[in-house]
Amino acid sequence: METSKETNCQAPEGPILCVNNCGFFGSAATMNMCSKCHKDMTMKQEQAKLAATSIENIVNGGSSSNTNVSLQAEPVEAKVISTRAPIGSPSSQANEPVKAKEGPNRCTTCRKRVGLTGFNCRCGNMFCAAHRYSDKHECSFDYQTAGRDAIAKANPVVIAKKLDKI
Numbered sequence: 001m002e003t004s005k006e007t008n009c010q011a012p013e014g015p016i017l018c019v020n021n022c023g024f025f026g027s028a029a030t031m032n033m034c035s036k037c038h039k040d041m042t043m044k045q046e047q048a049k050l051a052a053t054s055i056e057n058i059v060n061g062g063s064s065s066n067t068n069v070s071l072q073a074e075p076v077e078a079k080v081i082s083t084r085a086p087i088g089s090p091s092s093q094a095n096e097p098v099k100a101k102e103g104p105n106r107c108t109t110c111r112k113r114v115g116l117t118g119f120n121c122r123c124g125n126m127f128c129a130a131h132r133y134s135d136k137h138e139c140s141f142d143y144q145t146a147g148r149d150a151i152a153k154a155n156p157v158v159i160a161k162k163l164d165k166i
Contacts, residue, residue: 016028016032018032018033018034018037019031019032019033019037020033020034020037022034022036022037024036024037026038105118105126106126107126107127107128107130107131108125108126108127108131108137109127109128109131109136109137110128110130110131112128114126114127114128117129119132121134121137121139121141122139122141122143122146123139123140123141125137
């Protein structure tokens with residue numbers, strides 16, 4: 001058997017720290033950098049190449065559009081627009097009625113607390129699981145008319161042209 005002295009192969013004596021001193025170990029395959037630092041370096045190189053080619057295209061006029069590119073930036077004014085009216089103004093009280101803090105959601109029929117599991121009916125009220133169906137809570141919504149309107153809207157009337165008598 002050959003020894004490492006005979007083949008002149010030398011294995012590293014220990015793990016190699018990253019060249020960027022980030023605290024992780026590097027390898028010879030990644031130029032003695034850890035995988036994160038190597039990835040960041042390759043991304044920077046790709047971005048630099050992309051920026052150089054795009055600048056070269058702009059300078060040489062290689063872009064397909066016929067627009068002039070201006071590298072001067074105009075100052076932008078920052079404006080703050082207040083959406084709240086002053087406290088003493090009458091418009092803030094006239095536009096929005098002040099709502100008192102609503103209590104927990106309750107079933108309209110039995111007043112049971114339903115929280116997030118309540119069911120909103122088409123009549124506009126909230127109900128528990130027992131009263132969620134229209135026949136269980138004296139619903140004022142007219143399902144029959146709503147169904148007729150939906151069918152009429154989905155199926156327009158088709159009338160054939162009248163034939164001229166010969």
